[in-house]
Amino acid sequence: MDRFTYADGKLACESLPLSKVAEQIGTPCYVYSRATIEEHYRRLVEAFRPLDPLVCYSIKSCGNLSICRLLGELGAGMDVVSGGELFRALAAGVPASKCVFAGVGKTDAEIEQAIKADIGLLNIESEAEFENLGRIAQKLDKTVRGALRVNPDVDPKTHLYTTTGKRETKFGVDIERARNFFVEYGQDPQCRLTGLHLHIGSPVYTTQPYVDAVKKTLALIDDLALLGHKVSVLDLGGGFGADYESEQSLLAADYAEAIVPLLQDRVAKGLKIILEPGRTIVANAGVLLTRVLYVKKSGDKTFAICDAGMNTLLRPSHYNAFHFIWPCEPEPPFVPTKRAKSMDMPGLVPIDVVGPICESGDFLAVDRPLPPLKRGDLLCVFTAGAYGMSMASRYNSQPLPAEVLVAGEKMDVIRRRETYEDLVAHER
Numbered sequence: 001m002d003r004f005t006y007a008d009g010k011l012a013c014e015s016l017p018l019s020k021v022a023e024q025i026g027t028p029c030y031v032y033s034r035a036t037i038e039e040h041y042r043r044l045v046e047a048f049r050p051l052d053p054l055v056c057y058s059i060k061s062c063g064n065l066s067i068c069r070l071l072g073e074l075g076a077g078m079d080v081v082s083g084g085e086l087f088r089a090l091a092a093g094v095p096a097s098k099c100v101f102a103g104v105g106k107t108d109a110e111i112e113q114a115i116k117a118d119i120g121l122l123n124i125e126s127e128a129e130f131e132n133l134g135r136i137a138q139k140l141d142k143t144v145r146g147a148l149r150v151n152p153d154v155d156p157k158t159h160l161y162t163t164t165g166k167r168e169t170k171f172g173v174d175i176e177r178a179r180n181f182f183v184e185y186g187q188d189p190q191c192r193l194t195g196l197h198l199h200i201g202s203p204v205y206t207t208q209p210y211v212d213a214v215k216k217t218l219a220l221i222d223d224l225a226l227l228g229h230k231v232s233v234l235d236l237g238g239g240f241g242a243d244y245e246s247e248q249s250l251l252a253a254d255y256a257e258a259i260v261p262l263l264q265d266r267v268a269k270g271l272k273i274i275l276e277p278g279r280t281i282v283a284n285a286g287v288l289l290t291r292v293l294y295v296k297k298s299g300d301k302t303f304a305i306c307d308a309g310m311n312t313l314l315r316p317s318h319y320n321a322f323h324f325i326w327p328c329e330p331e332p333p334f335v336p337t338k339r340a341k342s343m344d345m346p347g348l349v350p351i352d353v354v355g356p357i358c359e360s361g362d363f364l365a366v367d368r369p370l371p372p373l374k375r376g377d378l379l380c381v382f383t384a385g386a387y388g389m390s391m392a393s394r395y396n397s398q399p400l401p402a403e404v405l406v407a408g409e410k411m412d413v414i415r416r417r418e419t420y421e422d423l424v425a426h427e428r
């Protein structure tokens with residue numbers, strides 16, 4: 001569900017027509033719906049209430065301070081994967097005790113920063129990292145709570161680049177090795193191994209990979225208990241899906257229905273659960289607005305050349321991801337009633353929606369059935385709230401776009417559009 005709907009043929013975010021946003025702020029521009037973010041967060045909390053989890057929003061999906069602050073105020077903790085993200089979490093007013101720090105390549109400086117801030121949980125990915133962590137904790141004379149990232153060898157059936165829970169990934173250690181890990185390090189007084197961490201991939205559109213992963217992990221927890229190691233925190237990671245097409249994804253309640261029964265009695269006995277959702281909260285809560293600069297025919301192909309490209313939204317060219325794209329104010333017969341890869345309306349024409357970047361891989365959509373487009377049309381790229389702005393770059397010296405947060409009929413610019421001065425501000 002989201003709050004981007006056509007009313008009288010015009011696309012609005014909540015009660016604000018998106019053409020108004022584009023007129024005032026310019027394009028390209030990311031627009032987020034406050035009510036959608038709030039509702040997605042609340043639904044998740046509601047669905048998993050029997051487990052009373054700490055919901056740590058994954059900052060890397062969309063790190064704008066205003067959005068982190070909004071989620072922090074709703075009660076969320078933060079899942080951070082770098083020192084920069086920890087800085088964002090703290091700047092947004094979220095206490096470090098509600099932050100978890102994951103990532104395969106934490107630098108010494110980042111580990112020090114996290115320990116000094118008294119981070120809630122540090123997720124550990126290798127023996128070498130644990131030893132380094134112990135050394136730094138000792139130097140600072142502090143204790144840390146660590147969770148070992150295990151890789152339960154399940155296949156989430158998602159894109160190769162976002163599959164993280166199979167045996168041969170750079171993330172975590174396999175279950176066998178996890179046992180030895182605890183034997184070796186489980187009694188360390190300075191760096192206390194108190195938890196297990198999973199993150200199997202993203203987006204995961206079925207519940208079975210979670211069920212398999214949780215079952216394997218619970219068996220590991222029981223094995224570890226026999227060896228005298230108590231696991232008191234289980235961090236299930238993220239990866240819940242979002243609707244890139246209409247009703248593509250399960251709801252929070254569906255994931256919960258499969259996962260909650262596996263864990264309820266463990267929670268009753270004191271196991272603390274953490275969730276790290278990113279995409280499922282913000283993906284459908286954000287869109288990208290872009291203006292058609294030129295329509296160009298080359299051979300059999302029609303290109304709509306827009307002011308947003310792979311620099312603005314990387315997912316289509318990086319993951320071959322599908323984003324529904326449609327004009328904000330289409331001619332009346334073309335007002336869409338769903339969002340799908342193949343829209344069956346008479347009069348649609350296949351168009352490549354591309355950006356201004358000097359790369360043939362610079363596209364938002366290829367051979368996409370769309371209403372005929374013309375110069376000046378305003379297009380909406382849907383489900384762009386997650387891994388949109390956070391993966392945007394300044395390639396070709398394109399300043400980063402503005403971000404706008406809409407509530408009702410009001411909008412707030414939560415990141416101003418960059419200027420050319422910003423582009424060179426760090427250079428000499």
Ligand SMILES: *Cc1c(COP(=O)(O)O)cnc(C)c1O
Binds near residue numbers: 279
């Ligand atoms: C990326 C990531 C997440 C969030 O994934 P989503 O698909 O956005 O929910 C959670 N945990 C870790 C460790 C991650 O790397």
